[in-house]
Amino acid sequence: MSDQDFDRVGFVEEWKEWHRAKEETLAGPHGFLAITGLHWLSPEPARFDDAPGSWRATPDGVVVELAEGEELTVDGTVVRGRYAFGPVPERDSRYADWGDARLEIARRGGHDILRPRHPGSVLRTSFRYTPAYDPDPRWVVTGRFLPFEEPRPVTVGATVEGLEHVYDSPGEVEFELDGARHRLTAFNGTVPGGLMVLFTDSTSGVTTYAANRSLQTAAPDAGGAVTLDFNRAGNLPCAYTDLATCPLPPAGNRLPVAIEAGERIPLERGGRP
Known part of the structure; x- marks a missing residue:
């Protein structure tokens, strides 16, 4: 998506509000x-x-x-x-x-x-903040939701050894990035009709948390178009504590590109400010 499609100041402020709210929930009295x-x-x-x-x-x-x-x-x-x-x-x-x-x-x-x-x-x-890449419109891409005829159960691993989670997947999300086409298995998101993808990429274990990151999207439009804003690729709780049971990404959800956007390795796990 080109810069002219954005009010850059508004775009950055909206990202800051998203990040602030996420941090507030994480570090709340019972987060x-x-x-x-x-x-x-x-x-x-x-x-x-x-x-x-x-x-x-x-x-x-x-x-x-x-x-x-x-x-x-x-x-x-x-x-x-x-x-x-x-x-x-x-x-x-x-x-x-x-x-x-x-x-x-x-x-x-x-x-x-x-x-x-x-x-x-x-x-x-002792929590201070979560390091993150500066928000950049380059990482906002339009994809296409490819629904299955019926939701499919998908078994994934967990950050706790030996534990498995089973999620119903409504379909896949296909998108292009830097001239290459990618496809990710999606799960139901937190908003009605929305989607959630768990993924890793070439930054995982280098500048971003190794096990997973999560990206929520709004519901696809009538034509199946869905916006993926990788600036909002967020850490799951397991990025901060071993007392979480977070799911790992499905097989095939490792992107062969470096998504230098979103949240980085927490300071608590040795991340850099």
Whole structure:
């Protein structure tokens, strides 16, 4: 897309707002930087240093047994003793508050997990910012959405060894960059009809996080055109902490070009300012 298609000042300001909002969520009091533990639950009750109660996974969902003097707040209601959270769908979460901490009860890759989030986490309190390439209109490209007749389940790996995620893919996105044509498997995005692509490229492990980056798009238009703004290629939580279960890109989603746009390796992983 040519420069005349842009209000450059507005373009940069919109990118800054996107980056600011993303950082604000990441480093919020109960954001991913506040996580202090990734606890894999089993049928055997277990206690953890960063959460009250004894926790276990059952066929009917996660159950906690709170000792005398321990309590949680779930959906605004104080609970004591035994509490059953019920089944949690894959990639979904429930939350319980404990003082200023928030406990995440989730299911990932077929396993029940507990992730406490404490505002005083050192990773959160020491966070400064995420390095990123300067936004450049060159990295805004128009692609074409190629829908499948029916969504296809796609199994991908995870940053946790041995874990797998299964996502339904509605189709692929095809686009040209520097005269070459590329195609990426897409998943459903965070906005209605939108798309999300996980990818790596020639910068991965050099200036950008090695495992993955994520790009969200608006819904394709009536003709299937979709805008990919690689300036908004963002890090997933695993770029900052080992206490995340992020998916890896599907096979074939490694671009043989250097996407020198978007977020770079976090300072916490040795990235450069």
